[in-house]
Amino acid sequence: MMKNIEKYRNAFIAVLDLEEDDVSEDLALGVTREWDSIGHMTLISEMEDVFDVSIDSEWITEFNSYMSGIEILKRLGVDFD
Amino acid sequence: MTLISIEFLLFFAIIVCIYYIIAHRFRWILLLGASYVFYATLSIQFIPLLLASTAFTYFTGIIIERQETKKQKKKVMLAGISVLLFFLGWFKYFNFVNDSLREIAKFMGLNYSVPYQEIVLPLAISFYTFQAVSYLVDIYYGKQKAERHYGYFSIYFAFFPQLVAGPIERAKKLLPQFKVEQSLNYENLTCGMKRIAWGFFKKTLIADRLAPIVSSVFDSPNPTGSQIVLATILFSIQLFADFSACSDIAIGCARMLGIKLTENFKQPHFAVSIADFWSRWHITLSTWLRDYIFVPLCKGKKKRSEIYFAIVITFLVSGIWHGAAWTFVLWGLIHGFYRVFGDYTKNSREKMVSFIQLDRSPVLHRWVKIAITFLLVCFSRVFFRSDSITQAFENAKLFLTISSWRPSGIIKAFEIFSLLDLVIFILFFIIVQLFQYIERKNGSTWEWLSQRSIIARFSFYIFIIVSVLIFGVSGNGFVYGGF
Numbered sequence: 001m002m003k004n005i006e007k008y009r010n011a012f013i014a015v016l017d018l019e020e021d022d023v024s025e026d027l028a029l030g031v032t033r034e035w036d037s038i039g040h041m042t043l044i045s046e047m048e049d050v051f052d053v054s055i056d057s058e059w060i061t062e063f064n065s066y067m068s069g070i071e072i073l074k075r076l077g078v079d080f081d
Numbered sequence: 082m083t084l085i086s087i088e089f090l091l092f093f094a095i096i097v098c099i100y101y102i103i104a105h106r107f108r109w110i111l112l113l114g115a116s117y118v119f120y121a122t123l124s125i126q127f128i129p130l131l132l133a134s135t136a137f138t139y140f141t142g143i144i145i146e147r148q149e150t151k152k153q154k155k156k157v158m159l160a161g162i163s164v165l166l167f168f169l170g171w172f173k174y175f176n177f178v179n180d181s182l183r184e185i186a187k188f189m190g191l192n193y194s195v196p197y198q199e200i201v202l203p204l205a206i207s208f209y210t211f212q213a214v215s216y217l218v219d220i221y222y223g224k225q226k227a228e229r230h231y232g233y234f235s236i237y238f239a240f241f242p243q244l245v246a247g248p249i250e251r252a253k254k255l256l257p258q259f260k261v262e263q264s265l266n267y268e269n270l271t272c273g274m275k276r277i278a279w280g281f282f283k284k285t286l287i288a289d290r291l292a293p294i295v296s297s298v299f300d301s302p303n304p305t306g307s308q309i310v311l312a313t314i315l316f317s318i319q320l321f322a323d324f325s326a327c328s329d330i331a332i333g334c335a336r337m338l339g340i341k342l343t344e345n346f347k348q349p350h351f352a353v354s355i356a357d358f359w360s361r362w363h364i365t366l367s368t369w370l371r372d373y374i375f376v377p378l379c380k381g382k383k384k385r386s387e388i389y390f391a392i393v394i395t396f397l398v399s400g401i402w403h404g405a406a407w408t409f410v411l412w413g414l415i416h417g418f419y420r421v422f423g424d425y426t427k428n429s430r431e432k433m434v435s436f437i438q439l440d441r442s443p444v445l446h447r448w449v450k451i452a453i454t455f456l457l458v459c460f461s462r463v464f465f466r467s468d469s470i471t472q473a474f475e476n477a478k479l480f481l482t483i484s485s486w487r488p489s490g491i492i493k494a495f496e497i498f499s500l501l502d503l504v505i506f507i508l509f510f511i512i513v514q515l516f517q518y519i520e521r522k523n524g525s526t527w528e529w530l531s532q533r534s535i536i537a538r539f540s541f542y543i544f545i546i547v548s549v550l551i552f553g554v555s556g557n558g559f560v561y562g563g564f
Contacts, residue, residue: 015383037356038388038424041379049381056222057372 004080007050008070015039015046028065051078082122084245084330085284085555090277092119097270097337105262109232112240112259112338119241120204127203130168135238137164138213142227142234145220158221162214169210172203177405205244207402211369212238216252218373225253233259242334246327248345248365255340263339275527276333278545279516284326285553286509291319294497299466299476306485307494309476313459316466318510321350324363348517350458353450355419358458366399374398389424393417403465408473412464419457505552 002010012023016034029035035043044060047053047069053076055063063069070080082088096115100108121128141161148154179195186193216237219225228234237255263269298304298312328345335342343365352358359367378391393414400413439446463480467473479485495503516526523529530538 033428036424036427038385041376041388041391042383042385045379045381045383056224057376060376
């Protein structure tokens with residue numbers, strides 16, 4: 001069974017059309033061309049589907065990097081260990 | 082009693098004095114009484130509507146919270162929002178819909194017998210309805226507990242500094258501040274007074290001085306293209322000065338009571354893109370629309386085209402919120418189009434910038450982006466300012482005609498100013514620009530000023546007050562007060 005961290009990485013690859021190597025812990029909103037404000041909303045929808053959670057608007061703004069996304073999903077009960 | 086009046090300043094001074102004299106437990110009564118008195122002086126006939134909307138939202142919030150299941154909560158929330166929007170729709174949009182249907186019926190040769198209704202728009206209804214909607218939605222999502230203290234809740238609904246034209250606040254931010262005991266604080270008092278004075282400065286020396294000049298062009302039956310270009314640019318300056326002044330006064334008054342309201346403007350005319358503009362202009366409305374319209378519309382959407390659709394709908398709502406007229410609908414749609422087109426062409430525009438090597442001088446590139454964004458915003462404001470859709474299209478055509486931009490024509494268009502008005506406008510416009518320049522460089526002009534000598538500081542404060550007293554003019558309230 002796929003681990004949550006793999007699902008998380010795959011969401012970035014699928015939605016933002018990134019290469020496997022592009023997805024790193026340094027990835028952040030606005031730093032790459034693909035992850036812009038519009039791509040951000042599609043990424044949030046994908047995360048909500050993949051992890052069956054609802055991310056509210058405050059956390060959508062807070063979800064501005066690869067690492068902060070993991071923190072927010074952890075708060076929503078997603079296990080990354 | 083408008084915000085820009087000696088009466089208001091006296092009224093507010095009395096409220097501040099009493100506020101800090103009486104015990105904290107009585108302050109809510111004072112603030113609520115002051116809010117209703119202030120509203121009554123502006124629009125006494127709609128006090129019952131304000132009271133009814135307050136009571137309705139208060140009890141709906143509690144009922145939502147008491148529901149057992151999420152489904153039941155949602156039902157109550159939707160019913161509550163529907164009632165609030167019904168009142169807004171009735172007072173603000175009835176005649177707009179009625180007139181539109183009549184025109185359609187006329188066009189199709191059908192009989193339409195619903196007559197025009199004399200409906201007066203209740204003051205601030207758009208603002209307090211949006212605060213009420215956000216309150217109910219936040220309770221539904223569990224982000225906000227239903228307020229049980231009817232007095233505090235009523236102040237949230239009608240807090241007089243921000244009642245007329247915002248900032249649109251969330252209960253989560255405002256309610257706890259009313260409940261905390263605010264002690265007399267020198268910094269709060271001085272910061273508040275400076276903000277109020279700066280608001281008066283922008284309103285009376287820029288906005289209300291420009292208003293009749295802009296109107297002379299837009300009300301003219303045959304304006305020249307250059308006059309429309311100049312008047313539209315001036316209108317942008319007027320609108321910013323007007324609305325940001327209103328926010329300054331609201332923020333300043335609240336600060337003197339120890340309450341911090343949300344900043345509503347961050348130098349929007351220095352935005353480098355339309356997206357950036359909307360993160361700087363009427364920020365509390367933009368974030369409201371983002372949280373309660375755009376984000377819900379984006380749920381489950383994974384294609385850029387679907388997000389584009391959500392953007393257009395959000396801007397359409399923004400347009401309709403601003404006014405019940407097709408000019409505002411078009412204004413909203415234009416911004417939606419700007420935002421979508423900007424995103425769609427982002428890569429090709431970047432390539433073009435690289436091709437012409439504009440990216441090699443970042444400062445010039447930034448100023449080009451600022452100029453383009455400002456002109457796009459100005460163009461949209463042709464629709465915002467025009468009185469009818471026909472006039473808007475005529476003015477837009479003139480705005481887009483190349484000959485309207487001939488320097489000789491623009492210089493001649495300055496004849497809409499009298500020489501004295503022009504000199505006064507240029508002087509105070511430069512001061513506002515200097516203020517903003519210092520803000521861009523230092524973060525806060527007030528902090529920068531606090532590091533200057535006492536003579537420099539007080540010279541500036543006295544200059545503001547004397548300028549307002551000598552050269553200030555006061556018009557008919559705030560532009561956004563009409564929404």
